[in-house]
Amino acid sequence: MSVASVRKLIESVAEVSGERDLEHLRRSLLLTLNEILPVGAAGFVALKPQFTEHAGAETFAWPLRVQGQRDGILTRLSAGESVVLDSEEGMPRLLARAVTEEQALVVHLCRAEPDAESILLALGRLYANFSRLLTESERDRLTGLRNRRSFDHQLGQLTTRMLDPAADEPWHLALFDVDHFKRINDGFGHLYGDEVLLLLSRIVSELFQGEDRCYRYGGEEFAVLLSRRDAAELEQVLESLRRGVECYEFPQVGRVTVSIGCATLEPRLGPADIIDRADRALYAAKNAGRNRLVRYERLLAEHRIVPAPPSGSIELF
Numbered sequence: 001m002s003v004a005s006v007r008k009l010i011e012s013v014a015e016v017s018g019e020r021d022l023e024h025l026r027r028s029l030l031l032t033l034n035e036i037l038p039v040g041a042a043g044f045v046a047l048k049p050q051f052t053e054h055a056g057a058e059t060f061a062w063p064l065r066v067q068g069q070r071d072g073i074l075t076r077l078s079a080g081e082s083v084v085l086d087s088e089e090g091m092p093r094l095l096a097r098a099v100t101e102e103q104a105l106v107v108h109l110c111r112a113e114p115d116a117e118s119i120l121l122a123l124g125r126l127y128a129n130f131s132r133l134l135t136e137s138e139r140d141r142l143t144g145l146r147n148r149r150s151f152d153h154q155l156g157q158l159t160t161r162m163l164d165p166a167a168d169e170p171w172h173l174a175l176f177d178v179d180h181f182k183r184i185n186d187g188f189g190h191l192y193g194d195e196v197l198l199l200l201s202r203i204v205s206e207l208f209q210g211e212d213r214c215y216r217y218g219g220e221e222f223a224v225l226l227s228r229r230d231a232a233e234l235e236q237v238l239e240s241l242r243r244g245v246e247c248y249e250f251p252q253v254g255r256v257t258v259s260i261g262c263a264t265l266e267p268r269l270g271p272a273d274i275i276d277r278a279d280r281a282l283y284a285a286k287n288a289g290r291n292r293l294v295r296y297e298r299l300l301a302e303h304r305i306v307p308a309p310p311s312g313s314i315e316l317f
């Protein structure tokens, strides 16, 4: 390798290691591969067949189909393993490396390259290490749900996306809080309190899948960002959360209830505005006796609340 190539490689790796977002990390890694290998196409392919619609899978539809073993080989790969799917005169042209349990990095070269396998191996390890660090920094340790940091990031992205006039999917924020959680801690001990939070997080994760995202918002409070639902569907799914918790028999502790406040994202609302709305609805649910769902928009329609102006629209002079 020439000094210029080594410098290019180090610069690219420095670029990759500076990423703080998984999506950017993936993009940065693909750019690096393009810089140092004669890449025809490269992308991430989901290892599990049910995830094959993910970005990147289509890119490799044709070469893998040519191989006639699209799912055969890739689904048998486990994290850290790699495979050469096609070679030319003993040198790899089409390679896959399982960078995590769920994803393989697949590279199709314009021409065969002797160092391709070792480069893919090294960059794959780099990606695996960084993605593990990023994933851990986005997760809550007790429940395994995404944490507040991740929530702030996602809500920020959603409120920005709402500014696009073409964005027509309604997104909603639900905040829910365990009722009288202090009593659970005081009566049964902190460990049982922790177990309640853990079991609650499982109930929520099972109920909200796909595009919906669940977060531990802090302490005994959780957040869910829900997409593609009208008001009736929203109430229905959040009611089933409330009932699901109410009916669950928590070991030792018995019955637990939650109060839920919910608000719908609107174009002029920033993250703080939407949190404030959901929080006011949650407060109203607590005040009305707990173990219930309150939607901000319903409070507004029934004149039970005075609307606050969006924070971004306040003019001081």
Ligand SMILES: Nc1nc2c(ncn2[C@@H]2O[C@H](COP(=O)(O)OP(=O)(O)OP(=O)(O)O)[C@@H](O)[C@H]2O)c(=O)[nH]1
Pocket (backbone or CB within 6 Å): 177, 178, 179, 180, 181, 182, 183, 185, 189, 190, 191, 192, 193, 194, 197, 218, 219, 220, 286, 290
């Ligand atoms: N076990 C456990 N307790 C926590 C954790 N985080 C916060 N808490 C406890 O959660 C309790 C919250 O109490 P409060 O804010 O008074 O609310 P509450 O008792 O749930 O009452 P309402 O919200 O009004 O229904 C406090 O006792 C905190 O110590 C945690 O990670 N584990």
